[in-house]
Amino acid sequence: MERKILSKLQLTFVFVLILLQGKVFAQIGAPNFVFTQMCAEPPPYPTNFNDFTINFTFSGAGTYVLEMSDANGSFLTTPLPSLTIISSQTTTSPGSFNFRLPSNLVGSDKYKFRIKNTATSPATAGPSSGAVPNPDPNLPSRTGISAYYKAFIDDFSINNGASTLYLCGSGSINLIVDPTTPGNPSPLDITPALKYRWYKDDVVVAGQTGSTLTVNTPGTYQAFIEYGPCTTLSSFYCSKKVQVVPSPTGQTFTITSSGGTSICPSNPTTLSVQSGYTYQWYRNDVAIAGATSSTYVTAQSGTYKVVIGQGSCAATSNTITLTAETFNTTLDVVLDPGFNFIDDGEIKVITATTDAVSPTFEWYLAGNPVALSTTNTLTTSLPGKYTLKVTQTGATCNFPLEYKFTIKIGIDPTDVPNTISPNNDDVNDTWIIPQEYIADNIEIFIVDSFGKEVLKTKNYENNWPQTTVEFKSVNPVYYYIISKDGSAVKKGSITIIK
Known part of the structure; x- marks a missing residue:
């Protein structure tokens, strides 16, 4: 008899507990929202680029908060993502939260939301949001909602911005996201580390999410920041395409000239070789600035060649000599x-x-x-x-x-003056010669009319005569020789007048 009484008490307790649990969950409804995915971007915030609203129903007074799960849909992780609440309405049902996603959010397709009443002890949590259908039927189904914070929203480069890379023999090439350089930011600087989506010939390379991709087959490669269904497969948030091509080494490249080898300057010829590589054209063994395509237009005489490829994978074409008609x-x-x-x-x-x-x-x-x-x-x-x-x-x-x-x-600056007037009027007082005759390897030699040496120096300082010149019945005449590296380059006379 005692056992039956206890059984009834137990049943009654269970029934009351179920009622209480039903009452708790009835007080807070599951979050609902109109968006199918959450694609947030850094400030300055464009309209709705990090501005989301969740609605919910509730009954009874309380202190209601919005919680977001971890990337696996669990609310047990500590700490959970910290949302920025822009505004809320929790006074009357239905309630709402307007919020922003955190900038360190790790993207996932499993995020869930729930409303919690922190006024109860313990806090009471309502049911979480469920799976949100994927708007793209070609993508996998989701167990929650996709949420991504696009921490990097610039274009970036790989392999120093190269447009073409070469596979030497049967080797491989590492395609690597470039670090930051002045004027070119890099997603490598973002914390936590971002994931990538690599494409070859516009087809995704499965299982490759790192910032480096090793390739051993030719093709057109490109990297995108992996933001799940928020990834923009256009000219945004991606690298430039890079062509990986077989090495030109061992191939023969022959230059052709559209106008032959005898050309008229008024009718330029086009030099060309096989396309599909990188190029540097040369004229008379000197690189031509800007001549980096498979063709080069010219009307100049000279011997031309082109280097195809780079480094150890490079090949050099034949040479072609152009003769342009001219007149004298x-x-x-x-x-x-x-x-x-x-x-x-x-x-x-x-x-x-x-x-x-x-x-x-x-x-x-x-x-x-x-x-x-x-x-x-x-x-x-x-x-x-x-x-x-x-x-x-x-x-x-x-x-x-x-x-x-x-x-x-004016006077030719290479002319050497043949008169001076040292009368201390600060005009033509000393023998001043052109600067080109003043150097370590240039010697100035001056003698008087009797052949007596009066000056012999290098690096002349334009300061002769430094002593008073004696005048007799005629103006004194001196003779100079300017020598460079031991050979005379200029000779003449200097007459001194009052």
């Missing part, structure tokens, strides 16, 4: 970078002589678009930078050539 022109002035000096007001006549067939002439002064002359001579008294354009017009190959020269008013 001479001017009776010094061409740039030299100078031509005239006195102020002096009129200078410049003549051009050429073997061009039926030539035309156009003389220009910088800053004036109108030709000063259209014959083979120019008469001018103006200083400035001049250009002569000579065009061959009476041959199969007609083209222009330009010649540039500069006219200045």
Whole structure:
């Protein structure tokens, strides 16, 4: 009889406990939301890029808080993700929380949410949210909701930004996400470490989530930051594509010229080799700046070649020599970078002589678009930078050539003065020579009219004479020799006047 009474008490206790449990869970409803995944980004926050709202029902007063599970959907982990509550409404049902995801959130498709009443002792938690259907039917089903914080939202580079890499023989290449450099941030700096999604020929490489991918087959490779269904498969948050191609080593690359080897400067030729690699063109064994494609357009004579690939995988093409038709022109002035000096007001006549067939002439002064002359001579008294354009017009190959020269008013700075007046008026008191004659390997030697040495020095300081010069019935005359490395380069006389 006693056993039956105890059994009834036990049954009654269980029944009351079930009622109490039902009452507790009835007070807080499961969270509900309109979004199918949570894709947050760093500030400055664009609209809804880290702004989410969860609604819930409740009955009775309490202190309600929103909790997010760990990446596996468990609420037992300590600590759980720390949400930033923007605003909340927990006074009357239905309630709501407007919040932001933490920046250190590790992305997952298993996150869950629940509402907890912390006013009870112990705190009372309502049911958690369930699985949210994946909006992309091609992706695996989820047990919770996808939530990712896109901690890195810039493009990045791999292998120092290379566009082409070469497989040497049967070897392999490591594709590596580049570290940060000035102006180029790197996802490697983000903590916790991000995962990656690698693609080969636009097909995902299964099981590869690290910042390095080892490849041993040719193809087009690219890396994306792995943000689950929040991954943007476009030009955002990804590396540039890199072509992995077989090494050119051992292959033959032959240059072809669209215009043959005898070319006209007015009709450039296109040099080309097999495409699909990296290139550096050379003219007369000197690298041509910017000539890095499989073709190169030129109208210049010279011997050309191209280096295909890089480092130990590189190959060199044959050489091809181009001969460009030309003509000869001479001017009776010094061409740039030299100078031509005239006195102020002096009129200078410049003549051009050429073997061009039926030539035309156009003389220009910088800053004036109108030709000063259209014959083979120019008469001018103006200083400035001049250009002569000579065009061959009476041959199969007609083209222009330009010649540039500069006219200045003044004394040629290579001229050595032949008079000085040491009268202490601070004007022409000493023999001042051009700077180009002052150096360790240049010797200045001066003698008087009787051949007596008065100065012998290197690195002359433009300070002779340093003593008083004796005047008699005539102005004294001295003679100088300027020698460079033991050989005379300039000789002359110096007359001293009062």
